[in-house]
Amino acid sequence: MKQELLSLILPSRNEAEGLRRLLPELVTLLPDAEIIVVNDGSDDNTLAACTEFPVRVISHPYPKGNGAAVKSGARAANGDVLIFMDADGQHKPEDIPALLEKFKEGYDMVVGARQSGSHAGAHRAVANDVFSRLATWMTGQPVEDLTSGFRVVKANKFRTFLYLLPNGFSYPTTITMSFFRAGFSVAYLPIHTPRRATGKSHIRPTRDGLRFLLIIFKIGTLYSPLKLFLPISLIFFFSGLSYYLFTFVTQHRFTNMSALLLTTSMLVFLIGLISEQITMLIYKDSD
Incomplete structure (x- = not known):
């Protein structure tokens, strides 16, 4: 049986320090995988950090958003299986093998579900819990973490819904509900995310508050x-x-x-x- 090629996609905006810490681990852990860094209009040393390692770099001329970076990476990837994770150090490379093992059980997508104690602002933790409970009710399936960006997914099925994905921060919600609505198999694996190692979050509670509220309606309209x-x-x-x-x-x-x-x-x-x-x-x- 032909071994599936893995493509690991790292959307990145001003995460040079995080990439310098993360890429050596990823190259060692996944020597045969295609590693793609999507530089979303960074104005730091992201490009210089990437040249130190055997990775592909796709650059946006200006910041388009996390979802846009994810879509660019998915379009460019050659792998049969896509791995998405953040470049800020909150997602740990050592969790990837466990996600892949779960994925091999026959799932179309496996998501890293952040457990209690993982670092997140109080407002984000509460919002994620509300979203996950609502999604669980809508789908009739347990949704443990609706907004996690750490996931393994079949490339062809992910690309089916690229046109639905927003350019902003709610792409995990959109793709998760799309997979459930299409009848694809989704599984969750418990993970722990430590405190952000470098940089600063690009999410602003005031600016994005309305967007997070609209996610609730998106959950419903994308499923039933x-x-x-x-x-x-x-x-x-x-x-x-x-x-x-x-x-x-x-x-x-x-x-x-x-x-x-x-x-x-x-x-x-x-x-x-x-x-x-x-x-x-x-x-x-x-x-």
């Missing part, structure tokens, strides 16, 4: 929109019905507020129904 819209529709329906009963008993009339709530309920349901049909069309070519 009706499962998200139906409860909202029912809330409006029963609110309108309850308010109508109240005003009928107390005022003997049907109010504008009752009409507005009931109409909104119907509109939300119809939007969910249309979204469900659109989602089915998005995934019609996945195999």
Whole structure:
């Protein structure tokens, strides 16, 4: 049986110090793998750091975002299996063999799930827990870490959804929900991420707060929109019905507020129904 070629993709923006620490370990650990560093418009010594090691470098002329770097790496990779990890030192190379062993059990994607005690801001830990719980409810499958960027995946199936991936920081959410919706096999492996070794995070709570909130809606619309819209529709329906009963008993009339709530309920349901049909069309070519 032909051995599958591995391509390891490192999206990097101003992570020269991290790369100098990480690349020697990766080259030693995966001597036969294709290692690709995607330089996302860095203005530090990232390029110089990469020339010290046998790696491919793809450079963006300006910062396009983590998701854009991931897509560039996936398009350029020659491997049958893609490994994605961060270049800032939070993902440990010694976890890669365990991810690959799990992957060989027949999964289409294996994700490193950060465990309690892993370094993350409190707001990010809470947000990730909310996202993961919502995704678990939507898919009916355990989703242990929806936003982890440390993963092993089949290249051909990953590329199927490249057009859906955003250029920003929510690409892990998008690809995970896409895999579940397409019926591909996804597994999680516990990992521990230490404190960021170098550089600084490019995520800004204020700027990205709205984006993280929108992830919640993306989770629903990428998997089963009706499962998200139906409860909202029912809330409006029963609110309108309850308010109508109240005003009928107390005022003997049907109010504008009752009409507005009931109409909104119907509109939300119809939007969910249309979204469900659109989602089915998005995934019609996945195999």
